[in-house]
Amino acid sequence: MSTREEKKQRTRQAIIQAAINLFSANGFENTSIEELAKVAGVGKGTIYGYFQTKKEILRAFCEYALEQIHKDLVSKTNPEAPILEQMLTIYMTEFNHVTQNREFGRIFMRQTVFPDESDVKGHAEIEDKYFELLFPIIEKAKERGELRKEIEPLHLTAHFYSLYVLLMSAWYSGRIPTTEVDSAMELLFRQTLEGLQPTPLNI
Amino acid sequence: MSTREEKKQRTRQAIIQAAINLFSANGFENTSIEELAKVAGVGKGTIYGYFQTKKEILRAFCEYALEQIHKDLVSKTNPEAPILEQMLTIYMTEFNHVTQNREFGRIFMRQTVFPDESDVKGHAEIEDKYFELLFPIIEKAKERGELRKEIEPLHLTAHFYSLYVLLMSAWYSGRIPTTEVDSAMELLFRQTLEGLQPTPLNI
DNA sequence: ATTAAATGTCGACTGCAGTCGAAATTACCG
DNA sequence: CGGTAATTTCGACTGCAGTCGACATTTAAT
Structure with a gap:
């Protein structure tokens, strides 16, 4: 026994x-x-x-799914590529995985982005794994002079992540068809890197 | 009769x-x-x-709530203020309204950002009202030279909205306390306007 | 006014998430 | 072992979202 x-x-x-x-x-x-x-x-x-709830089982399922995604990511990412390219690779890979099953993706995103009170802790752990993945990439990009040094890695991550969420939202709302997600993502990421303001004339 | x-x-x-x-x-x-x-x-x-569903009743309720928010917004916004200030006013007002009831806000955001198949149409209408509110503000800011002219109003709106969603998410995940939301929003909005890249030396 | 079709209204019913307390299993101690 | 305390397992039960078909009301045509 x-x-x-x-x-x-x-x-x-x-x-x-x-x-x-x-x-x-x-x-x-x-x-x-x-x-x-x-x-x-x-x-x-x-x-x-x-x-405690059916959704909590879903989270366990999501954690499993996330592991699969991360495995895929590690093999795809080239740490010497420009930050734009790396971010696009990471978030497009994630997009493709999460939306493989439309309904699963919706529940997963809802739960991840606006977690229930009871799920807050579990999702915090999932996020930490992201930071582990993204922070080194950001540091390297800073070293290569692709990013302003004074910006916190956390805030940088936040920007890209928020645009990823936006695209997911647009996809679920039917405003962007699947075929256009990658070009839309590239546009938004590029604009975020370059800024929305006109370049100031006096440097 | x-x-x-x-x-x-x-x-x-x-x-x-x-x-x-x-x-x-x-x-x-x-x-x-x-x-x-x-x-x-x-x-x-x-x-x-x-x-058709209980959630659909919630949407009708949300539409009512949104009208109240918009009324509040129109009275608060100063169309001549800098774009950063106006965006902060709009999204902080919205944040304060939506999070007044924590649970309502969560359901509202989930439904708005990742709508059910059946709710897609209704939420598209709500979004249109946003565009009506934001596009004129963006056009004026462009005229004042605060924004790069070649960027689509839709994409500009998308950037700010995505950061708003991010902050909501951070608030619901407990990563940002209520008192810090406004400063976090200002930081992210400013970074988006200025860009994440170092200013290029050769203009 | 009569009647048939169309449209609305209702609450008993179904199916499922989540609870609860009784029964079964395992651990602990003399 | 024998017995008792602690933990785990179970499925009958509760409460609620959503369905369904019988019944009621309105419309429209003769």
């Missing part, structure tokens, strides 16, 4: 695996907790011993 | 008014459709003759 803790871990994994299978196959809305419980081989109530 | 159309309008209004009262008093989650129906003086099924 195994210790309590080991069993809990196995049960937890079984639930997440069932979620990955069912959410991927049928979507979040079309998967009921009871179905999930059956596939995971546990009772309905047990699920709620591991997760 | 009154004609059918008139009666429908009155019923519709009764539902919206009941929603305004109940959502404001008890919040969206704590208001059941049955309660709403009772207060509006109709049957539960009737509600669904006017709105």
Whole structure:
């Protein structure tokens, strides 16, 4: 027989695996907790011993999905490329992954950008992983003189991220078709780097 | 007796008014459709003759709330002030209104930024009202030489709006306390206007 | 005025998220 | 072991969003 803790871990994994299978196959809305419980081989109530809400299960699912994205990113990014190019690669990769399933992406974005009170902590962790990915890129770009040195990495990240969110929003609202996302992103990123004001004449 | 159309309008209004009262008093989650129906003086099924989902009722409520915000905005904005100041006034006013009720604000933002398939059309209309408000401001600022002329008003609006969304997100994630929102907004707006790149030496 | 079609209204019903307390399992100690 | 405390599991139950079809009201045509 195994210790309590080991069993809990196995049960937890079984639930997440069932979620990955069912959410991927049928979507979040079309998967009921009871179905999930059956596939995971546990009772309905047990699920709620591991997760407080259905959305929290989604977050576990999202974390898994994010790992896949990050793996993809590391292999694609060239740390010596211009900052514009790197940022475009990162955010387009993410866009492509997240929007692979339209409904999943919407729930994921809503939850990430405007988290429930109960989810705030979990999403903070996810964000930290982003910073780990982006900060080194920013530092290198600063060294190469592509970015103003006095701007905080946090604020820089914020700018790009906010434009990414905007594009997602525009895509979900139908204002931008899939084919135009990359050019729109390039335009917005470039404008942010260059600034919106006219270049001052007196330097 | 009154004609059918008139009666429908009155019923519709009764539902919206009941929603305004109940959502404001008890919040969206704590208001059941049955309660709403009772207060509006109709049957539960009737509600669904006017709105397809509970969220759609929320949108009607939001439209009402938005009108209040716009009224507030028009009285506060000074069309001759610098673009930075005007944008700060507009988005801080909006921030203050939307976050007055934390839960309402979250649902409102989620719905606005990542709308459901069924709500896309309604939210497009809300956005148009924004453009009506912002485009003249941008045109004037261009005339005063505060913005690069070649940048589309739509893209300019997009930049500021995306930073506004970012701040909302940061607030809901607890990364920014209420007291620091205005200074953070000023910082981000200023950086966007000035650009993130070093000013090129060769003009 | 009569009647048939069209449009509105209603609340019982269905399905699912989340709760709860009783039952089962595991850990701990004499 | 034997017994008891602590933890975990379970599915019947509650409450609410949304559906459905029977019933009521309005319109329009004769």
